[in-house]
Amino acid sequence: MKNAEVITKITTTSGLIDYDKTYKEFSWEAIKKEFSLTNNRVNIAFEAIDKHANNWRKNKIALYWEGADGSLQKYTFSELKRLSDKCANMLKTLGVKKNDRVFIFLPRIPELYISIIAIAKLGAIAGPMFSAFGPDAVRDRLQNSEAKVLITTPELKERVDTILWELPKLERIVLVNNKEDYELEESDVCYKTLIKDASDKFNMECSDLEDPLYILYTSGTTGKPKGITHVHNDMLSHYITTKWVLDLRDDDIYWCTADPGWVTGTVYGLWGPWLNGISIYVFDGRFDAAKWYEIIQTYGITVWYTAPTALRMLMKAGDDVIKKYDLSSLRYICSVGEPLNPEVIRWGLKVYDLPIHDNWWQTETGSILIANYPCLPIKPGSMGKPFPGIKAAIIDNKGNELPVGQQGLLAIKPGWPSMMRKVWGDEKRFKEYFNIDGWYTTGDTAFKDEDGYFWFIGRADDVINTSGHRVGPFEVESALLEHKAVAEAGVIGKPDAERGEIIKAFVVLREGFTPNHELEEELKKFIKHRLAAHAYPREIEFCHNLPKTRSGKIMRRLLKAREMGLPTGDLSTLED
Numbered sequence: 318m319k320n321a322e323v324i325t326k327i328t329t330t331s332g333l334i335d336y337d338k339t340y341k342e343f344s345w346e347a348i349k350k351e352f353s354l355t356n357n358r359v360n361i362a363f364e365a366i367d368k369h370a371n372n373w374r375k376n377k378i379a380l381y382w383e384g385a386d387g388s389l390q391k392y393t394f395s396e397l398k399r400l401s402d403k404c405a406n407m408l409k410t411l412g413v414k415k416n417d418r419v420f421i422f423l424p425r426i427p428e429l430y431i432s433i434i435a436i437a438k439l440g441a442i443a444g445p446m447f448s449a450f451g452p453d454a455v456r457d458r459l460q461n462s463e464a465k466v467l468i469t470t471p472e473l474k475e476r477v478d479t480i481l482w483e484l485p486k487l488e489r490i491v492l493v494n495n496k497e498d499y500e501l502e503e504s505d506v507c508y509k510t511l512i513k514d515a516s517d518k519f520n521m522e523c524s525d526l527e528d529p530l531y532i533l534y535t536s537g538t539t540g541k542p543k544g545i546t547h548v549h550n551d552m553l554s555h556y557i558t559t560k561w562v563l564d565l566r567d568d569d570i571y572w573c574t575a576d577p578g579w580v581t582g583t584v585y586g587l588w589g590p591w592l593n594g595i596s597i598y599v600f601d602g603r604f605d606a607a608k609w610y611e612i613i614q615t616y617g618i619t620v621w622y623t624a625p626t627a628l629r630m631l632m633k634a635g636d637d638v639i640k641k642y643d644l645s646s647l648r649y650i651c652s653v654g655e656p657l658n659p660e661v662i663r664w665g666l667k668v669y670d671l672p673i674h675d676n677w678w679q680t681e682t683g684s685i686l687i688a689n690y691p692c693l694p695i696k697p698g699s700m701g702k703p704f705p706g707i708k709a710a711i712i713d714n715k716g717n718e719l720p721v722g723q724q725g726l727l728a729i730k731p732g733w734p735s736m737m738r739k740v741w742g743d744e745k746r747f748k749e750y751f752n753i754d755g756w757y758t759t760g761d762t763a764f765k766d767e768d769g770y771f772w773f774i775g776r777a778d779d780v781i782n783t784s785g786h787r788v789g790p791f792e793v794e795s796a797l798l799e800h801k802a803v804a805e806a807g808v809i810g811k812p813d814a815e816r817g818e819i820i821k822a823f824v825v826l827r828e829g830f831t832p833n834h835e836l837e838e839e840l841k842k843f844i845k846h847r848l849a850a851h852a853y854p855r856e857i858e859f860c861h862n863l864p865k866t867r868s869g870k871i872m873r874r875l876l877k878a879r880e881m882g883l884p885t886g887d888l889s890t891l892e893d
């Protein structure tokens with residue numbers, strides 16, 4: 318069993334007070350009663366925005382926004398209602414209807430948030446994309462979802478121009494932040510112009526709880542990214558997990574550092590806090606330790622949701638920079654996305670005088686499922702305990718539950734409100750998640766201790782987690798193969814002290830190409846530009862051949878074992 322270190326610094330809370338009692342008595346039906354449902358029909362945008370705009374929160378700031386250049390904006394709930402109504406009317410005039418896919422390729426600017434609300438109001442499906450994506454990543458998403466409209470900026474559109482011919486279903490591009498003299502192409506329209514004339518009263522589509530709300534693409538071991546599709550009903554999970562895990566209250570100023578192109582940024586970057594009527598802060602800039610502390614001081618951030626890599630980078634930046642800022646507003650810190658080292662928790666206790674609460678979930682689960690809570694002691698290194706209403710277990714590959722302390726597959730009993738409803742256009746891949754005796758299998762391995770705490774071990778597959786970003790080796794290998802010098806490529810995640818894992822590629826070159834430093838740099842740049850800035854291999858090793866099975870599959874596991882100097886295991890299926 319892992320270390321027995323326990324942090325008993327329990328935070329006072331008005332949310333979840335008695336874990337065991339709540340877990341025992343919890344019912345999703347009771348949570349449902351907190352929403353204005355009639356016959357199971359409602360709209361998440363009503364619950365998160367319009368409801369507050371119509372009550373005492375109407376003049377409360379919903380969004381504090383800061384641009385990378387230092388520009389500041391504030392929006393109340395009633396302003397967000399008005400602007401999202403206008404945006405919904407604009408999209409309607411462009412022909413967007415219920416169930417249409419509208420993809421958003423924007424930096425973290427207010428229009429990104431306003432569009433997401435507007436798309437929900439229309440009953441259409443939002444597809445937020447991370448602004449670091451390259452043309453290949455954008456093409457895969459727009460093609461698979463058959464998106465009808467794309468909302469982007471002139472700078473980001475340059476990346477889309479090269480692949481437009483591959484997107485016959487895309488009818489319109491809406492451009493945000495284009496300069497006055499920017500020449501629009503025939504199929505493009507200007508957000509600012511259309512918004513100006515659009516009515517600020519929109520008759521919201523009343524959605525069935527099972528109507529789709531958003532699609533986020535995520536990586537597996539094989540194939541292209543999967544379009545994980547979520548529905549309006551997710552709001553039950555968004556609402557209550559935000560309240561009990563992030564411990565948000567009405568007077569909080571909350572900062573989630575994730576981009577809505579990732580699930581944390583969509584669920585806990587906007588929907589979860591707004592369903593609770595909370596003021597959020599958004600920064601459209603890059604990581605910088607001093608800037609981040611300045612944000613906490615200036616805005617009086619009280620609750621902060623971030624990622625282990627960011628915390629490790631802050632730890633590396635040292636304690637002196639912390640002393641320059643007044644961080645006394647902070648009362649609660651959470652972290653997600655990758656293993657949170659106990660060392661970081663101990664450091665957080667020392668410098669912020671607060672424990673960091675790790676929690677676990679996935680794009681597919683749609684909300685936090687395992688967490689540390691304000692009312693429970695933290696065991697550093699553990700992800701915590703299942704959220705009320707969630708049955709989590711460690712199983713073997715036949716679906717038998719394993720006893721305390723034994724490692725196995727982390728699995729969940731299906732049926733919680735925010736579970737993905739489909740993999741867009743791929744029923745087979747959706748079903749594969751439930752192959753083991755009806756359990757939802759997560760792809761992670763873990764164990765449970767005698768107090769019911771879950772401890773993460775690793776992935777059961779080849780999926781890479783770099784700085785909390787999930788990257789499929791197949792995508793990187795395919796992108797590498799598009800370069801003229803590359804004959805074969807095998808990609809693995811290599812452990813890294815700061816980023817959790819880095820991407821390492823083993824590359825066999827075509828005849829006529831010689832391995833050298835310039836080519837290595839060129840390949841890195843190629844992937845950064847084609848696929849995504851976060852998904853390029855930080856290490857490339859040129860080799861003469863790659864280990865393959867007799868059926869020709871690259872043995873990534875062997876590459877990884879060799880890289881790490883570990884036993885290579887059973888090699889009987891090796892090609893030669």
Ligand code: PRX
Pocket residue numbers: 535580581652653654655656657675676677678679680681700759760761773775776782785786787
């Ligand atoms: O391997 C687990 C890791 O991130 C995966 C999910 O990635 P994604 O769908 O991109 O969602 C990330 C944010 C919700 C998981 O299968 N992961 C997530 N949280 C943790 C974690 N690994 C260790 N500890 C965590 N707390």
